[in-house]
Amino acid sequence: MTGEISGDQSESRSAAGGRNPWLIAIVVSIATFMLVLDTSIANVALRNIAGSLAAGMDESTWVITTYLVANSVIIPVSGWLASVIGRKRYYMLCVATFTIASLLCGLAPNLEMLIFFRILQGLGGGGMAPSEQSILADTFPPEKRSQAFALYGVAVIVAPTVGPTLGGWLTDHFSWHWIFFINVPFGIMSLALVQWLLVEPDVIERERQERLKGGLRIDWVGFILVATALGCLEIFLDEGQRNDWFASGFITTFAVISAISFLLLIPWEFSHRDPIVDIRLLFSRQFGTSFLVMMAVGAVLFSTTQLMPQLQQTAFDYTATLSGLSMMPGGIAMLILMPISGFAAGLVQPKYLIVMGMSVVVVALWHMTSLTPDASFRFFAFARIFLMIGLPFLFIPISTAAYVGLAPQKTNQASALINVARNIGGSIGVSLSNTVIAQNAQLHQSNLVSHTAQSSSAYQQLLRQVTDHFVAQGSNMLEAKQQAVGWLGQLIARQASLLAYIDVFRYCAIATALFVPLALLLRSPKPDKRQPK
Template sequence: MATAQPKPTPGVAALPVANRGLLTFGVMLATIMQILDTTIANVALPHMQTSLGATADTVTWVLTSYIVASAIAIPITGWLSDRIGSRNLFLLSTVGFIIASALCGMAQNLEQMVAFRLLQGVSAAFMNPLSQTVMLDINPPERQAKAMSIWGMGIMVGPIMGPVIGGWLTDNFNWRWVFYVNLPLGVICIALLWWLLPSRPVRKRQFDIFGFSMLSLGIAGLQLVLDRGQTEDWFQSTEVWIEMLIAIIAFWMFTVHMFTAKNPMFDRDLWKNRNLVTAVLFMLVIGLVMMATMALLPPMLQTLYGHSVFDTGVLLMPRGVGVVLTMAISAQLVQRGLDPRWLVGTGFMIAALSLWEMTHWSLEMDSTPVILSGFIQGLGLGMIFMPLQGMAFATLPPQYRTEGSSLMNLTRNIGASVGISLVTTILSRSIQTSHAALAPNISAQTFDGLDPGFLQALGGVGQTAYAMADAEINRQAMMIGYLNDFWGMAIVTALSIPLVIFLRRPKGPAEKPDPAAAGH
């Protein structure tokens, strides 16, 4: 159990620094650099697939391996930070991230790429919660809402700007530069952190190896079910059954252990904080919807609409514009006294509306619906993030910040990993079933007055005509698959809106810790 911390004092930061502005730049550079890597590779996937000898199903491991590795490593951030010091952990993770980025750029096959992305994901896991904790620690209570707004912009805009930067690098250099670009940025980041970054006190704390093992096993088992299910025919396969049982048993044992162990991985008092628990559930939905959407759209725009890699990134940019716009406005509205719960609820409604609009897309449309729906979705996401973070951390005692941040980042990563795997699976199955339903309707018999043997008599020309018809059926089936994914994400987003009623409005940035969350 952590010892009680002093109540935050207005005007005084928990960890004062000599140059807060420059350190903020360094911390945000690290945050944006690692969060970009969750999506910067998306638009380059078709190029990687060819270069690495992967298939359309297996190349997505480049995305999910990074996210899963981060999800598994995030829970030990708090323990490592206490054990070796938050400054040392931040610096080590940044150096590891840069080395892993260089290795990813040099990968020669899919196996190497997945291994290096796992290393990159483990390094990145610690950067997000530590950066959030630093932003809270170096700012006095009355500036923490603004600090979270700045941090949130990096978290939300990073994945959206990733495809733009990745597209430009792929078009003008090659896909390997989506990883090499981290090297010069990383050197600047390490220099600033080495110079200015303070450290939280080091304290010895027992590591919950059983809880960590069960959580890691559960996450890995669930991801294997989602990744292997489609190729192994789901529960017709013994392998998938075994992986699912391992995941269920591991998650169950982790849950029981969490509420019965003497020193669990996450302090039990975290689960008594209503705002944090609700925010964790919201982050699960944000990870699922946002990251799954960003994984779907690049291949859709390139394959079905014929856009270049860079043009695809540009078409996705309006999301970032919407996020920045409403995030800045939200921060001002909260400071002026607006109940942040209204912003969160409205943001989710707008995001659900944008996904519903995407279910009306067609193969004949131009780029306007893509731009408009992306901008609207960005408006909704920007309204959610800062108020949600503010409500979660305003009621959380300072000593729990790193663990609370780790928990929220963990659930966002799990949501992203599960979301990408689910939408990929739904897309594949929808293409198969839609093609099977559409194909019988296209034959010589369906055209009035056409002799069934006419196309066969044409020889090669007739075969070409059949191939063209089949290609069009594939396009239509693929479009149906994407629309099914959009429907699913719209429903999940809409169903999450009632969670707002469980949020409690904080009294202010320096609010007295929630009695339900302060059991120390």
């Protein structure tokens, strides 16, 4: 099987050289798992980090925000950097930076140093996924890419499921420092295997030399514009709800800077000879459609991955570990379905698989609107499994379809942009979801309070029952009435919050359904006739 991908080895873009290409897919998935795990593992430990470093919760959220900003800044330019530095060299540099920064995060003596090391970690992590996907796209021919992305996708989607559970367990049984230390052995293993097994194809090295022949021309204006646009957008989305959106001058400033940077970026990159981001790809039917669909999928995956533990811990009093465990069956379902999806993508056109996957996600999200105050662990586990059934039939076909019709020299840029789509979609999904929850919870609470007037016989009857309960617990009548009123207030707040979460699931289902017809615009991959099957 080692020679089935190569054809003319001197012109092959495969990173496998004479080795089995599936070995390369496994190797790049190691660092992917480490990277994606880190995006979700830190969320559950924020309270512990804040307490340990004598910081407030609002301050500690910058541990997440700064990482995401650094990630957003480096991802779109990673394709250009890989072409200039060399794909293997750049990939190893990213893994090394991420690993060293993880160690330093665990050793950080204060919040300021932790935030600085998280920025370094984000810069290293941002370039890893685009490089890995570019390696897979070049190492496997079109008809085998779906299977390669299936193996890679196990790490991409299972890691966020494992992250909250592992993060909660490490924090509860050791300390928050270990959520960073755990990356170090993975990083060392990845570097050793990449150095040993991956090759830099001659044709890619030749393209790099030709690019540098006339001297290195850096699109500094393009870099500043894309870094400013995406960095400010990430701060706007991540901090907007906490700062009351456009009522805050801080948030408004970042929104305006981001919008202006985007408006200037498009004509600049279109007119530049060697753009740091190939904007033209977004205006092609195939890649542009893949970009939009990936944004929608990223929004659903990231928002539900964050909202489910948040809902369970606030409205159902789950611990971090228990809420993570409720998501574990979904990860197992993904593990089983990924190879099936990869096999199916070799037989069925990607657009039909995407339509099917999105339809399953729509039904799964709508099922979650049946959430009740007495929902069991089984309900949450099944809801997550139901949602996860659809996602393998989205990520793999989209990743496969994105490279259809692209020139081989465009794979680095395409990989970078498809990751930008997933991250932007995720940030938008999480931000909008939290905004809906905050605003709709207030609306529902006002509505529920309006039905608890003193003249309401149902309210008076419930108040008497609760008062009698507290009297039976040993309180005198006056204390029992006060406790009863407080208990009913908490009940209303919890019910209002639950209704707000249901609203989010309903809106996500409707939004996902609107994207279904878009998938039908995609073309199907054709076998690469230059390479034997």
